Amino acid sequence: MSGLAISTTGLVHIYRAHGHDVAALSGIGITVRPGELVGLLGPSGAGKSTLLQLCGGLLTPSAGRLQIGEHNLATMTEAELDRMRSGDVGIVLQGAGRNLIPYLSPLDNVRYAQQAAPRDREVPAAIDVLELVGLREQAESPLTALTPGQVQLCAVAVGIATMPGLLLADEPTSQLDHHARDEVLAAIRTINQRTGMTVLLITHDPEVAAALPRTITIRDGRIAAEGRSGEEYAVVASDGSLPLPPHVAELLPAGTLVQVTIEDGQVRLSPVDQEGNR
Numbered sequence: 001m002s003g004l005a006i007s008t009t010g011l012v013h014i015y016r017a018h019g020h021d022v023a024a025l026s027g028i029g030i031t032v033r034p035g036e037l038v039g040l041l042g043p044s045g046a047g048k049s050t051l052l053q054l055c056g057g058l059l060t061p062s063a064g065r066l067q068i069g070e071h072n073l074a075t076m077t078e079a080e081l082d083r084m085r086s087g088d089v090g091i092v093l094q095g096a097g098r099n100l101i102p103y104l105s106p107l108d109n110v111r112y113a114q115q116a117a118p119r120d121r122e123v124p125a126a127i128d129v130l131e132l133v134g135l136r137e138q139a140e141s142p143l144t145a146l147t148p149g150q151v152q153l154c155a156v157a158v159g160i161a162t163m164p165g166l167l168l169a170d171e172p173t174s175q176l177d178h179h180a181r182d183e184v185l186a187a188i189r190t191i192n193q194r195t196g197m198t199v200l201l202i203t204h205d206p207e208v209a210a211a212l213p214r215t216i217t218i219r220d221g222r223i224a225a226e227g228r229s230g231e232e233y234a235v236v237a238s239d240g241s242l243p244l245p246p247h248v249a250e251l252l253p254a255g256t257l258v259q260v261t262i263e264d265g266q267v268r269l270s271p272v273d274q275e276g277n278r
């Protein structure tokens with residue numbers, strides 16, 4: 001199938017835990033076009049995995065709109081979510097082993113994953129899926145004979161086994177040496193370019209982020225910035241607010257009065273004291 005778009009407006013997710021609520025996402029608005037390859041960045045606890053799991057239908061939004069292709073996830077029944085998860089969205093969980101059956105070869109792992117595909121979906125031969133990620137030669141090897149990078153490639157192959165329109169990958173390049181990391185990233189790029197599959201992947205690695213055409217940074221459950229080929233930009237939210245980059249926020253602590261002016265077409269932020277004097 002062709003790539004699926006992601007569209008969210010005011011997306012909120014609250015975990016209800018031991019009598020207190022944790023707001024993991026506090027109003028996320030993003031649009032990802034079909035076939036885009038996007039990295040999700042941000043400090044630990046920012047809400048990246050929560051967003052990924054919401055997009056995969058593994059969690060239900062507490063509020064807001066979340067649209068994956070034609071699916072409006074906020075209103076889908078459990079049966080509809082099951083169908084979406086089995087064919088339209090592939091998920092690679094953090095830690096390659098969690099995606100694999102340890103006693104099956106890469107070929108049988110992919111075949112097993114393909115059994116979940118909807119009946120009307122034509123899936124490619126398992127060997128062709130492995131070829132796509134560069135694992136044809138290891139197709140029948142036991143997983144224990146594979147390098148850590150090859151095990152991760154196998155997890156990616158399982159994630160795309162049914163040729164979903166959206167691949168969600170939680171830190172697929174972490175805990176790998178640079179060579180293996182680059183191989184996994186190259187395989188994900190190949191999948192994206194050859195199939196047109198939309199890809200959303202979480203990374204903490206600045207070198208991986210710099211190599212991606214687009215990144216979205218989340219901080220404290222909100223969109224903090226976007227990157228284009230390594231260059232970071234602040235993003236104006238739908239309510240007109242603009243999150244300051246951390247190095248600017250350090251200069252303008254909370255409560256600072258800022259005069260916003262336009263001079264020669266340039267928007268200027270000038271801090272003033274509490275009496276309004278520059």
Ligand SMILES: Nc1ncnc2c1ncn2[C@@H]1O[C@H](COP(=O)(O)OP(=O)(O)OP(=O)(O)O)[C@@H](O)[C@H]1O
Binds near residue numbers: 016024045
């Ligand atoms: N099952 C849960 N129950 C309660 N709170 C949770 C649960 N899962 C995550 N959280 C909290 O939600 C917030 C966002 O967590 P999330 O795992 O989405 O962040 P993250 O950006 O993926 O972090 P990391 O990079 O460490 O994986 C954090 O404050 C976290 O402690």
